[in-house]
Amino acid sequence: MRVTARGHPPAAGNLLTLAPRPPSMSDDCIFCSIVDGDIPARVVYEDADTIAFLDANPLARGHTLVIPKEHYEDFEAMPPEPGEMVMAALHYLTPKVEDAVDAEATTVAFNNGEAAGQEVPHVHGHIVPRFEGDGGRPMHALFDSRPDVSDDELDDIAERIGADA
Numbered sequence: 001m002r003v004t005a006r007g008h009p010p011a012a013g014n015l016l017t018l019a020p021r022p023p024s025m026s027d028d029c030i031f032c033s034i035v036d037g038d039i040p041a042r043v044v045y046e047d048a049d050t051i052a053f054l055d056a057n058p059l060a061r062g063h064t065l066v067i068p069k070e071h072y073e074d075f076e077a078m079p080p081e082p083g084e085m086v087m088a089a090l091h092y093l094t095p096k097v098e099d100a101v102d103a104e105a106t107t108v109a110f111n112n113g114e115a116a117g118q119e120v121p122h123v124h125g126h127i128v129p130r131f132e133g134d135g136g137r138p139m140h141a142l143f144d145s146r147p148d149v150s151d152d153e154l155d156d157i158a159e160r161i162g163a164d165a
């Protein structure tokens with residue numbers, strides 16, 4: 001089922017177009033097939049760069065996925081501009097998702113790379129509605145334990161991350 005886009009994020013007010021098939025689309029990617037209209041999806045939002053649709057196997061009512069229309073496997077492969085448009089769409093849609101299902105909060109997250117649990121190798125942000133007592137956990141519950149990191153190691157890591165930034 002395709003549903004007409006309901007609006008535009010403030011930063012992309014005039015971007016709703018019928019975009020041509022971007023050259024980077026992958027033929028064997030489920031999410032590229034949704035962008036192409038070859039696989040049906042409950043599309044809730046679309047602009048020139050992004051599309052959002054309900055997750056087919058939701059963690060909660062209203063669980064929505066936001067993707068760049070072009071195929072990028074992960075953040076490392078994605079240039080800044082589509083990343084910014086995905087963020088704008090997430091920012092725009094999150095309150096609308098919450099309103100639609102009367103949620104009290106949302107977990108907004110990316111599984112970025114296979115080792116982090118990403119199953120569909122096309123960048124996608126999850127908007128998962130949250131309710132008091134829903135049994136879901138915070139991101140920090142992803143890990144049972146935490147590494148014992150020395151101050152020196154923290155300094156070294158911070159320096160490496162900050163290098164050339």
Ligand code: 5GP
Binds near residue numbers: 042053055
């Ligand atoms: P990941 O684990 O890669 O972060 O999340 C992939 C998400 O895509 C899962 O939540 C899964 O339910 C959803 N998904 C997988 N295949 C399809 C599909 O064909 N249609 C839709 N709408 N969602 C899908």
Ligand code: ZN
Binds near residue numbers: 025026121122
């Ligand atoms: Zn793809």
